[in-house]
Structure formats: C-alpha cells, structure tokens
Amino acid sequence: MTTTLEARQTALVKALNREQANTLVAYLNYKKYHWMTYGPLFRDLHLLFEEHGNEIFAMLDELAERSLMLDGTPIADPADYLPAATVKPSKGKLKVREMVEEAIATHEHIITEMHEDAELADDAGDIGTADLLTRLVQVHQKHRWFLKEILKQGDGLLDN
Template sequence: MTATLETKQTAVISALNRQQANTLVAYLNYKKYHWSTYGPLFRDLHLLFEEQGNEVFATLDELAERSLMMDGTPVADPADYLPAASVKPSSGKLAVDAMIKEAIATHELIIDEMHKDTEVADEAGDIGTADLFTRIVQIHQKHRWFLKELLRKGDNLVS
C-alpha cells in the first residue's frame, strides 16, 4: 500500500471513529431528552426522542465494524468516546424547546461532517464507507426534519 493510500485510509478510519463517537453521544443526549421531556406534548416527544435515539444507536455497530473492515480500530473504551466526538454532551436542565434545538444542532453537525466524510471516503476509493455515510446521513436528515417541524409552526406548545 502506498503512503498516499495509507494516509487516505487513515483519514477514513478517523472519520468512522469520530462518527461512531458522535453516534453514542447523540444517543445519550436523546436518552436525556426522553427522560426530561414534559408539558402538553410529553407523550409525543417522549416517544419521538426514544424512537429517534434508537434509530441513531442502531448505526453504532455498523460504524465500528466498518472501521474493523478497513483494518482500523474502533473506539472501544468508554473514556475515549467524548474526546473522539465532535458532538457535545447535553448539559444541565433544558426547556423542551431547548432540547429540540439542541437535537437539531447535533443533526446539523453530523450531517455536515458526514457530507465531508463521504468525500474523504470517495477520495480513498472506499465506496463501502461512502455508502454507509450516505445511508446514515439520511437518518439524521429525517430526524432533523421531524424536529424542525415541531418548532416551525409557532403554536406556543414548544416554540
């Protein structure tokens, strides 16, 4: 393997590890929102945060295993997740609209990064990882859409 190809593969593995870490942090944030929601939309938001969190969590293993397929090492030690992630853990008690806005911002960060990470995988000739990022980004786009709709109407329930 040439040095350039090794460098490109290393960049792909780094992107996979960051997205794996982002996935776990995003999932844990979703659990916080799920447990902390309240108000007139409690039931709907409680279930939505659970559903979306589970869909995000379901991608975790795919990212880690893809890193292994590329001869990399996935993030495995719990202490390594936060330093590897660009998604920040939710902190403090939040109003419902703040939880929704924070979740939207998380999806926007992941979507932006995955677009760039897909390009990194393409440049490395790694269509498998590019396909994985393309599939996962669609999950985050759908979640962002659902969350943005909660705030769009201005019905004073959460916005």
C-alpha cells in the first residue's frame, strides 16, 4: 500500500512541477505581450496583460509549496523550467491579435492539463491538490473569457 501511495504522490508532484513550469512560461509570455502591445487598444491591453500576468505569477508559489506539502521537490533551478513545461514560450514579433490568440491558446492548454491533474489528484484521494487546481483553473478560465471577448469586437482595432 505504501508503494501505491508513494507512486501517487510522485505522479502528483510531477504534475505540479509541470503546472509550475507552465505557469512561469505563461507569466513570461504575458510580460512579453505587456511590453510589446501597441495600437489603439494599447492602454487597455497593456494593463490587462500586466494584471493577468501578476495573477498568473502568484500561482507559482502555491504550486511549488503544494509539491513540498506532498514531500516532493518543486522546480527550483531556472534551467529546469522549459524542459518541464508543455506551454511554449512566445517567440518573435507578434501582431496584437496574435498575442491575444496565443494567450487564449495557452489558457486552453493549461485548463485542459489542470482538469486532468485535478482528476489525478481526486483519484489519489488528495483533495488538497484537487482543490488547488480547481481554484487555479477558474483564474485561467476567467482570463480566457476576457481575452475571447476582446476578439469578439470585430471592429478591426486588433488587425493592424
């Protein structure tokens, strides 16, 4: 029985490490968008990207500390983040619309993985991890909703 418990905790810590890595990459992508946005919606998007980025950054500690609560080790070395992440870092010069679309895709990816990881935690009887992921996925869903609403405008302001 101990081996099964240890195996479950190991799997959960691995999932939490991936979520932690994805969170850092998503944060850095948001900082890029924050710095590189332009055009008629500059002020609104500049502030929105900053707000979303800060909310994402706050998740890092929670994910790392949850790994520690499971007697695991969170990612601590900067070089270990990108290999552990399944979210891709943003590359190149993007149009504003592309930034918004890329952010939406990142949220959709993280939401899918957090759902899967919450199920893994639930199956392992770890309501603490399941609760954390359930709470965090709601932040990603809210960000995705805000960004999708920006694309619904249809006024051409993001097309330059």
